Amino acid sequence: MSPLTQLFETAKSARERAYAPYSKFQVGAAIRTKGGKIIAGCNVENAAFPEGVCAEGGAISAMVLAGETEIAEVLVIADAEHCSPCGGCRQKIREFAGDDVLVHIADLNEVKKTYTMADLLPAGFELKKKV
Template sequence: MVKQDPEDIERLFAAARASRARAYAPYSGFPVGAAVLTENGQIHAGTNVENAAYPAGLCAEAGAIGAMVAAGETRIAAVMVVGGGHELVTPCGVCRQRIREFATPDTMVHVGDDAGVRRSFTFAELLPFAFGPANLGLSGDHHDE
């Protein structure tokens, strides 16, 4: 497991928690916030945005990744997801694939609730044998070419 700077974890947590407070979740009542830390030390946050026409909503992780890409970044160093309830709120399957596009197997994914981080995983633990650019015959990370 890659050692994560405690200050980076706290910054990620604060951003994800603040983003969760702005979620638009009138249908599920389940707000989620996410934040990604780039290799350049920048943090980009996102929140879930629901829509009456299910499944047209947007996951918090997708919003954070979109903000990262819009800012010109393409490398995720760490992810934080903050949700509620008794169970861990880990990225959904689609978001795991989204994260894969910009992360490495060693990228840390932290999950928590409003009280703090509950558990940390490497990305490979959440999505072993992930489908990525190499499966399409592309070597390395094609998004930097």
């Protein structure tokens, strides 16, 4: 199975476990870390809107918990023609990903579009660490 297919299948499976009783809009995400791990996340809604968690944010939290802090590739999937990460998630991804990291957007059948982080968030916040 190709790395992209593995991301797709992982995100698709995560999407099926999403908790979306209000919007009925399930989203899954999968991250491939620089260390080679594939980590999934799904959206989790809450009655106290907007206090839910996006799929990307859930995957990033799981990634950090697994001891990884560098994203190599991301795939987001929904039952929609185009469901790209929201602005907040773009910044969350950027915290752990360089400008050249690929973010794939998929419907339930295939990848529809691929962006780089530079395309999605050309002027994101970045902490400049002092040497």
